[in-house]
Amino acid sequence: xxxxxxxxxxxxxxxxxxxxxxxxxxxxxxxxxxxxxxxxxxxxxxxxxxxxxxxxxxxxxxxxxxxxxxxxxxxxxxxxxxxxxxxxxxxxxxxxxxxxxxxxxxxxxxxxxxxxxxxxxxxxxxxxxxxxxxxxxxxxxxxxxxxxxxxxxxxxxxxxxxxxxxxxxxxxxxxxxxxxxxxxxxxxxxxxxxxxxxxxxxxxxxxxxxxxxxxxxxxxxxxxxxxxxxxxxxxxxxxxxxxxxxxxxxxxxxxxxxxxxxxxx
Ligand SMILES: Nc1ncnc2c1ncn2[C@@H]1O[C@H](COP(=O)(O)OP(=O)(O)O)[C@@H](O)[C@H]1O
Ligand SMILES: [Mg+2]
Numbered sequence: 516x517x518x519x520x521x522x523x524x525x526x527x528x529x530x531x532x533x534x535x536x537x538x539x540x541x542x543x544x545x546x547x548x549x550x551x552x553x554x555x556x557x558x559x560x561x562x563x564x565x566x567x568x569x570x571x572x573x574x575x576x577x578x579x580x581x582x583x584x585x586x587x588x589x590x591x592x593x594x595x596x597x598x599x600x601x602x603x604x605x606x607x608x609x610x611x612x613x614x615x616x617x618x619x620x621x622x623x624x625x626x627x628x629x630x631x632x633x634x635x636x637x638x639x640x641x642x643x644x645x646x647x648x649x650x651x652x653x654x655x656x657x658x659x660x661x662x663x664x665x666x667x668x669x670x671x672x673x674x675x676x677x678x679x680x681x682x683x684x685x686x687x688x689x690x691x692x693x694x695x696x697x698x699x700x701x702x703x704x705x706x707x708x709x710x711x712x713x714x715x716x717x718x719x720x721x722x723x724x725x726x727x728x729x730x731x732x733x734x735x736x737x738x739x740x741x742x743x744x745x746x747x748x749x750x751x752x753x754x755x756x757x758x759x760x761x762x763x764x765x766x767x768x769x770x771x772x773x774x775x776x777x778x779x780x
Pocket of ligand 2 (some may be wrong): 559596693
């Protein structure tokens with residue numbers, strides 16, 4: 516196996532005295548699509564906040580390409596949980612935002628994003644405002660803004676969480692096809708078992724908060740997935756098995772909500 520791009524080694528984090536992440540170890544290989552699957556409130560977004568540098572680890576270490584994260588020069592393009600398109604900016608100007616934040620001029624940024632509009636199913640909508648687009652199109656615009664930053668690794672936080680089931684299934688197929696073409700190194704956070712199985716090379720399953728890795732599963736199904744009946748049946752069996760893991764009462768899990776007087780959201 517090649518050296519991992521991303522490596523988390525026994526990472527722990529608490530908000531004050533609320534433990535959220537406990538002893539998290541994981542790796543992502545170059546070109547690999549890895550999902551973090553866990554219940555709502557388990558600490559998935561917190562994990563991404565550690566990666567993007569919004570917060571820093573209490574314990575353990577994070578390395579990117581073998582360097583401590585603090586010396587790795589912001590290697591992630593991050594798509595946040597809410598689509599975060601600015602309602603007053605046209606779609607074209609929304610998709611250039613990440614580049615503009617990097618200090619690239621608006622004209623040059625537009626030249627970089629424009630050719631991607633067709634591939635993202637957004638051609639002809641450059642001058643529209645976010646409110647004029649469907650939910651799926653808005654998420655594709657947010658993803659376009661993320662990938663065009665050309666960073667070594669993508670972080671996607673529940674990118675389809677707000678979509679209806681049918682749109683969501685369509686977006687998963689579309690993202691899988693895009694990933695097959697571009698082979699981004701990617702980490703996806705989700706609470707949707709089917710989504711994780713459909714998209715991932717590997718899945719880490721998290722316990723409820725404080726999150727620990729309770730399972731690691733290699734998804735060795737041919738792509739594209741979900742098209743032929745045999746692959747669908749295999750995927751469904753894996754899904755059912757993972758769901759059992761997520762629903763199984765965890766004897767080691769200490770429910771500390773009472774002692775902190777706060778319920779997880
Ligand atoms: N800024 C914060 N301060 C205090 N607690 C927080 C903060 N952000 C999240 N939490 C708590 O940490 C836990 C994990 O949150 P989060 O990482 O957002 O979970 P997930 O993304 O898996 O739904 C939750 O119980 C949440 O209430
Ligand atoms: Mg979250």
